Amino acid sequence: TGIWSVALSGLADKLYVLKAKALYGSGVESSERRFTVRAIVAPTLESVKGGDGREIANNSTTPWPNVIMSGRAQGNEKIRVFDGSTLLGTVDVPGSGSWEFPVNRLLSGDHRLRVEALYGSGLPPSATRNFTVKLDLLKPLVPKAYNPPANDRLRMSDIYYDPYLEVEVPHYKGMDSIHSLKVRWEGRVGYHDGAITPVGPNPGPRRLRIPRLEVIDNIGSSVTVGYSVKENASSETLESQRLTLHIDPQAL
Numbered sequence: 001t002g003i004w005s006v007a008l009s010g011l012a013d014k015l016y017v018l019k020a021k022a023l024y025g026s027g028v029e030s031s032e033r034r035f036t037v038r039a040i041v042a043p044t045l046e047s048v049k050g051g052d053g054r055e056i057a058n059n060s061t062t063p064w065p066n067v068i069m070s071g072r073a074q075g076n077e078k079i080r081v082f083d084g085s086t087l088l089g090t091v092d093v094p095g096s097g098s099w100e101f102p103v104n105r106l107l108s109g110d111h112r113l114r115v116e117a118l119y120g121s122g123l124p125p126s127a128t129r130n131f132t133v134k135l136d137l138l139k140p141l142v143p144k145a146y147n148p149p150a151n152d153r154l155r156m157s158d159i160y161y162d163p164y165l166e167v168e169v170p171h172y173k174g175m176d177s178i179h180s181l182k183v184r185w186e187g188r189v190g191y192h193d194g195a196i197t198p199v200g201p202n203p204g205p206r207r208l209r210i211p212r213l214e215v216i217d218n219i220g221s222s223v224t225v226g227y228s229v230k231e232n233a234s235s236e237t238l239e240s241q242r243l244t245l246h247i248d249p250q251a252l
Contacts, residue, residue, distance in 0.1 A: 011037045041097060043073035043115045045126035051173065057129050063136040063173040065231070069113060070100040071126060077119040084112045091115070105176060106244070107231050108238060133174075137240035140183075140227055141168040142209075145245060153246045156219060164209040167209050169227050169240075175203040180230045183208035187223035196230075220249035 014037060019068045020030040048056045050064030071081050075097040083090040083103070093099045099183075103113070110132050117123040145168055147153040161167055167183050179199045184189040199206060208227060226242040 002018060008099050013037050029230070040120045040123065041072060041074045042116050042120075042123045043126050044071040045069060045113065045115050045129055046071040048129045048131070048241045050219070053161050056170045057137065061132045061134050063134060065106040065108070065133050065135070065174040066102070066104045067106065067113075068100060068102050069115075069129075070098070071115065073099055073115070073117065074119055077117070079115045079117055082112075082114050082116065090118070103176070105231070107235055108135055112150050113243065121239060134225050134231065135172060135174050135231075135238060136174050137227070137229060137238060138170045139241040140208075140225055141170065142166070142243065142245055143168055147196070153248060154215070155217070155248050156250055159212065162212060164211055165215050166207045166209060167225055167227070169206045169208060171204045175199060177201055177203055179203075180233060181206060181208060182228045183210060184226040184228060184242075185210050185214060185223060187214070187218035188221060189214075189217060213249060218247050220247065222246045 016035055016037065017035045018035075018160065021039040022028045031208055047068075047070045049068050049070075050056050050062050051066050056062045056064070056067060067237045069081065073091075073093045077093050079091050079093060081098065081101050081103070082090060083106070088103055089101065091099050091101050110130070112128050112130050114126050114128040142151065142154060144158045144162075145154050146158075147150040154165075167185075169181055177199050181197045181199065183191075183194040185194070191210060194208060194210070197206065197208060210225075223245050224242045225245050226240045228240070229238045230236075231238070
């Protein structure tokens with residue numbers, strides 16, 4: 001039939017120029033066929049960093065719900081990013097093969113990040129980075145308290161004309177504009193009717209209010225003060241560390 005073929009194997013990554021030459025007659029040569037061999041690179045996840053720029057080690061705990069993933073993959077291809085079975089997004093890998101993907105608003109709890117190729121056939125997914133997000137909800141502050149450095153005592157005379165006592169939520173790591181806050185106050189009688197306050201734009205210290213009568217009911221005793229955080233409307237309620245506040249007795 002005059003049809004011939006030859007199998008080439010073990011080709012290195014480079015440009016090839018192939019042609020055939022007859023070993024009969026005048027040794028006529030075929031036209032050239034040019035192609036480049038490029039090894040298919042399986043995607044890797046090499047780094048996951050928190051909001052402070054530090055690496056989040058595998059099987060560790062971080063207070064940062066916003067992380068940056070990075071790794072290597074085939075240049076000019078696409079990869080998919082997963083948290084467990086949840087698809088987080090697709091990355092267009094630049095020609096260099098180095099990719100980066102920010103992941104924001106991870107809820108508190110366990111996470112399993114990995115990437116998979118949208119190219120090639122049968123390429124394995126990257127290694128999985130397992131970690132737990134746990135917000136570091138620091139103790140609240142009471143601006144009108146005294147007794148530094150603890151600032152854990154309160155004189156009624158310092159809020160005598162105030163309709164409420166302010167409790168300050170510190171700017172905790174990972175505070176987000178969509179978080180909502182609620183004050184916690186446990187004394188002789190617990191106060192559970194505080195307003196739910198959104199963090200709102202430009203996260204930072206936020207002040208919540210305890211009615212003055214709740215403070216009066218606890219004169220001469222101690223109360224525990226804290227706050228709760230909800231990361232979104234359907235998330236679990238997270239509780240802060242507590243401040244024990246001693247309310248001074250009033251002199252007769």
